[in-house]
Amino acid sequence: MPEGHSVHRIARQVARNIVGHEVAASSPQGRFVEGAAVLTGRAATSVRAVGKQMFLQFDDDLWLRVHLGMYGAWDFAGEISVDPTIASANGRMGQTNQRGTDTEAILDAAGENSLTSIGAPRSARGRFRMSEQTTGLADEDATWPPPVVGAVRLRLLTAVTCADLRGPTTCELQSPDEVAATIAKLGPDPLVDDLAEGEERFTTVVRRKPTPIGLLLMDQTVVSGIGNVYRAEMLFRARLNPHTPGRDVPEEIVRGLWRDWVRLLSIGVETGQMMTMDGLDAAGYRRAMASRDDRHWVYHRAGLPCRVCGTEIALEEMAARKLYWCPNCQA
């Protein structure tokens, strides 16, 4: 999925364009009809992201919980107020998008009548909308509300903004107690929890478990927001063998993993991309921004030479997920 950084970006977008507005909710696809009826006529009052989940509060303390799973995505249309951070990040993403290699977020920096998709990577859709936008056709032919395309689980419509949710693994209403219970099960999130406390919690749990560190990083009860890409990259950055039991990873290395996650998440939220290679020269940086394939140390690089030592990057299944790592650097 969209790992933690995407969900925080979506929450920002929702905060700027949905919160504070009354919504008309619908479920064109038909799988959230009752929930949509309950939401309609209420105003969104706040939003928060924790790990890979977003919680949107409405009048009367009614909450919408959304988990995108592996395929979920939000599409925003209409008059979109753009977060300055996101807008500047997208200025840099322009060429990337036209190459179709990254559509994490597509925004018109001007912030009006733009379309944006945040969630699972869907390059063709992103390109299509991008081209509509750049040719100006979308604006001139725009109808309101926008036509429903595909399986839209939930549409949130304010007077001027439309947010469509597709393919979530979870989209449900919760009471405040249920929200609290859901969040209580999650490990620390650097953008939610105090950093020092988060580090202690993470370190304590990891250092107690016999479970391979490669699994612990993916365990949302241990730490929130890390997915398959960040997992592989963080292990490489730490030169850590994914099979090392948590309890056998030196404490300073465990703390280093947490601090690395703090940094990577922050970069991810700022840029909208999973940039995991530091210290690139200008050419390397351009390559990394332009192509997914040049952005990572090991992720999705099975069989290719390690960027550091030349050894073939290994691919194995760990708990039914693909794990990429360098058997030499991460011995």
Added chain:
DNA sequence: CATCGATGTTGAG
């Protein structure tokens, strides 16, 4: 047109 896979999680066996 059919099949596959993907940044994920749950629950049955």
Added chain:
DNA sequence: TCAACCTCGATGG
């Protein structure tokens, strides 16, 4: 450990 679930672009015939 494995299947199920959510969606759709990419791939192959």
